[in-house]
Amino acid sequence: xxxxxxxxxxxxxxxxxxxxxxxxxxxxxxxxxxxxxxxxxxxxxxxxxxxxxxxxxxxxxxxxxxxxxxxxxxxxxxxxxxxxxxxxxxxxxxxxxxxxxxxxxxxxxxxxxxxxxxxxxxxxxxxxxxxxxxxxxxxxxxxxxxxxxxxxxxxxxxxxxxxxxxxxxxxxxxxxxxxxxxxxxxxxxxxxxxxxxxxxxxxxxxxxxxxxxxxxxxxxxxxxxxxxxxxxxxxxxxxxxxxxxxxxxx
Amino acid sequence: xxxxxxxxxxxxxxxxxxxxxxxxxxxxxxxxxxxxxxxxxxxxxxxxxxxxxxxxxxxxxxxxxxxxxxxxxxxxxxxxxxxxxxxxxxxxxxxxxxxxxxxxxxxxxxxxxxxxxxxxxxxxxxxxxxxxxxxxxxxxxxxxxxxxxxxxxxxxxxxxxxxxxxxxxxxxxxxxxxxxxxxxxxxxxxxxxxxxxxxxxxxxxxxxxxxxxxxxx
Numbered sequence: 304x305x306x307x308x309x310x311x312x313x314x315x316x317x318x319x320x321x322x323x324x325x326x327x328x329x330x331x332x333x334x335x336x337x338x339x340x341x342x343x344x345x346x347x348x349x350x351x352x353x354x355x356x357x358x359x360x361x362x363x364x365x366x367x368x369x370x371x372x373x374x375x376x377x378x379x380x381x382x383x384x385x386x387x388x389x390x391x392x393x394x395x396x397x398x399x400x401x402x403x404x405x406x407x408x409x410x411x412x413x414x415x416x417x418x419x420x421x422x423x424x425x426x427x428x429x430x431x432x433x434x435x436x437x438x439x440x441x442x443x444x445x446x447x448x449x450x451x452x453x454x455x456x457x458x459x460x461x462x463x464x465x466x467x468x469x470x471x472x473x474x475x476x477x478x479x480x481x482x483x484x485x486x487x488x489x490x491x492x493x494x495x496x497x498x499x500x501x502x503x504x505x506x507x508x509x510x511x512x513x514x515x516x517x518x519x520x521x522x523x524x525x526x527x528x529x530x531x532x533x534x535x536x537x538x539x540x541x542x543x544x545x546x547x548x549x550x551x552x553x
Numbered sequence: 554x555x556x557x558x559x560x561x562x563x564x565x566x567x568x569x570x571x572x573x574x575x576x577x578x579x580x581x582x583x584x585x586x587x588x589x590x591x592x593x594x595x596x597x598x599x600x601x602x603x604x605x606x607x608x609x610x611x612x613x614x615x616x617x618x619x620x621x622x623x624x625x626x627x628x629x630x631x632x633x634x635x636x637x638x639x640x641x642x643x644x645x646x647x648x649x650x651x652x653x654x655x656x657x658x659x660x661x662x663x664x665x666x667x668x669x670x671x672x673x674x675x676x677x678x679x680x681x682x683x684x685x686x687x688x689x690x691x692x693x694x695x696x697x698x699x700x701x702x703x704x705x706x707x708x709x710x711x712x713x714x715x716x717x718x719x720x721x722x723x724x725x726x727x728x729x730x731x732x733x734x735x736x737x738x739x740x741x742x743x744x745x746x747x748x749x750x751x752x753x754x755x756x757x758x759x760x761x762x763x764x765x766x767x768x769x770x
Contacts, residue, residue, distance in 0.1 A: 353672055383680075390678035400673035403770045404692050414677035417687055448769035466677055 304329050305392075305470060305503065309371075310349055310359035312342075319345045320356070321525040327470070330499040334512035334533070337522035338548060343505040346522070347474050350503070351389045355379065363388050364469055390418065393463030397475040399455040401447040407434065407458050408443040411465040418466070426465070433461040437491045453484030457491050464495075471495065473504040489515075509552060513537050521545045560730050560739050567726030568746055573640075574712045574722070575750075578647040579705065585648060586655025591685070593660050604656070611653035617714050620646035624718055639718040651708060658700045662693035695765040702758035706751050723747070 305327040312320040319342045327333050335343045348354040350361055352368060358377050361368040366388045371377045379385055402410050411430035415421045434440040437457040439450075447455055456476055463471060473492065477485040489511050496502060496515050506512060512519050513533045520530040521542070529542045540546045593604045611619070624642040628634050637645065666689045674684030713724040721729075727743035 351676055353675065386675075386678055386680065389676065392676070394676040396669060396673070398669055400669035402670065402673065402688055402692075404695070404768050413687060414679060417683050418678040446768040462677070 304364055304501070305350060306360075306362040307346075307350060308360040310346065310361070311357045312345055312349055312354060313357060319525050320349065322359070323522075323525070323527055325520070325527065327501060327503055329469075329501055331518060332496045332500075332502045332516045333504065333518045333520060334516035335503065335505045335520045335522060336507070336509065336512055336548075337528075341522040342525040343522050344474050347394075347472050347503065347505050351392045351394055351472060352379075352385055353394075364391050390466060391468055392470045392472055393466060393468035394472045395456065395459050395463055395474065395476045397478050399447075399452075399459045399479075401455055401459055401462070403447050406444050406446055407439065407450075410447070410458060411462050414462075414466050430461070430465055433464050434458075436494070437461045438487075451484060452480045453487045456480065456488045460488075460491050460495070470501045470503065473502065473506065475505050475507065477506070477508055509537070509549075521548065523548070556736075556738065557742060560734075560742065563726050563730065564723060564739065564742055564746065567721055567723035567743075568750075570715075570721055571709070571712045571723045572750075574643055574647060574715060575709055577644045578651055578708060578712075581644070581648045582651035582655055585652035587659050589652060589656035590659035590663060593656060594663050608653045608656060611650050612657075616646065616650045616711060617717055619650055620714065621717060622646075639715075639720050643715045643718055643720060647708075647711070651704070654704055655701075658697050658704065659693065661700075662697040663689060665696055666692050692770070695762075695768075695770075698758055698762050698765065702755065705754055705758075709750050709754065710747060 305325070307323065307325045310320045310323040310325075311318070323342070323346055325333075325346070335346065337343050345354060349356045350363075356369060356377060358371050358375065360370045367380065368385055368388050369377060369379045380388070402413065405413060408427070408430055411433060412423065412426045415426040415429075416423060431440060431443065434443050437460060439454055439457055439461070442450060442454060442458070447458065450458065460471075460476075476492065477488050480488065485508065489508060492502070492504070492511070493515050504511070504516065516533055518530060519533045519536045521528050521536065521540075521544075523544050529536060529540060529545045536545065537549065540549055589604050589607070592600050593608075595601055620643060623637065623646045624639065627642075628636040663685075670688050670692070671684055674688045679687065713722055715722050716725040716728075723743055723746055727739040730739040731737060
């Protein structure tokens with residue numbers, strides 16, 4: 304479970320997050336939609352410490368990652384502790400960020416061995432199973448450069464899952480893909496949702512948001528404008544900015 | 554031909570000295586250069602600035618001057634002054650100098666690895682050190698092979714500078730014979746020796762590049 308309260312983040316003069324609060328419960332699939340520059344990705348990156356917030360609080364599975372005291376001092380827990388907390392969240396990036404010098408299998412087992420200290424023999428069967436799940440077992444000994452974009456992203460999903468996270472964060476996972484390749488990635492994500500993985504997905508794929516998510520959040524101008532069940536938000540958006548955004552898309 | 558065989562002995566002795574300086578420098582300067590590069594890119598501002606200053610000093614003055622300083626002037630420096638024999642003095646100068654050049658090559662290699670690789674390491678729970686060791690440095694190697702090849706070939710030839718400490722490297726041995734016998738043939742033979750050494754290096758680096766060609770980026 305993720306609890307974020309009153310997140311503030313600015314890059315120079317630009318205030319990217321203006322007091323965003325968000326709770327993602329266990330097994331929820333939350334889609335975050337909104338125009339470019341609305342702060343969706345930054346919100347995601349603040350939750351797992353890829354960005355540091357200026358003010359607010361982030362609690363992951365009951366452990367506080369960062370908190371702000373009454374005097375307004377924003378404090379993170381020590382680095383090792385932060386790493387331990389953030390490890391419970393897997394992340395899938397827009398640009399995959401696979402390790403090019405490692406084979407597909409090595410990409411999956413690197414962190415479990417290095418971080419968790421698992422034996423190779425213990426993690427390889429798990430990795431093989433994950434590769435079967437995303438349909439890429441036959442690519443296990445290939446290097447990432449030999450894969451298509453869709454295959455790379457499915458490897459990235461499997462790599463994140465190999466660390467057995469409680470929560471999966473997706474940062475525009477299909478935005479760098481050709482339209483015909485997005486389907487295979489969305490299918491893997493849908494399967495993950497059906498297994499009740501807790502997911503927070505920043506996406507431009509409205510069909511995915513509508514059909515798979517349990518809740519949709521619309522962000523604009525660094526804040527959450529509207530949130531609700533997909534049927535309600537897409538069918539009958541209450542805020543004019545949400546309406547305008549959805550109209551532009553259709 | 555017989556003449557060439559005759560002068561081969563002293564030239565080979567010179568080659569041994571050349572190779573000793575080359576090998577000792579390489580073995581010591583690469584790790585030192587890597588350490589310097591890691592400090593240079595680290596978050597520790599003061600240490601990073603100090604390394605920048607060191608690199609400026611080492612690249613900004615002639616290697617020959619550094620060697621002469623360490624051999625002739627270091628003994629007179631208060632407190633730290635020690636008198637080094639010629640071979641160690643040459644090695645110290647070469648290592649200090651080449652480590653600076655290697656450090657810049659390593660730094661360029663490290664900084665050419667995209668932020669996404671660091672972020673991927675971070676979200677998988679790797680510490681900064683683990684990300685550096687397991688993700689960044691292995692990828693750096695592939696990228697720095699061409700400049701490293703350049704630099705090591707330069708090193709082979711730079712070893713001839715040790716003649717200023719009256720050490721008998723390949724070139725000085727050849728020059729000695731030239732002056733004795735009034736023939737330039739020893740220079741030709743010495744050139745062939747240098748070419749053979751750089752050929753081995755070129756070949757070795759090509760093998761490494763092939764090895765790392767198994768993956769693209």
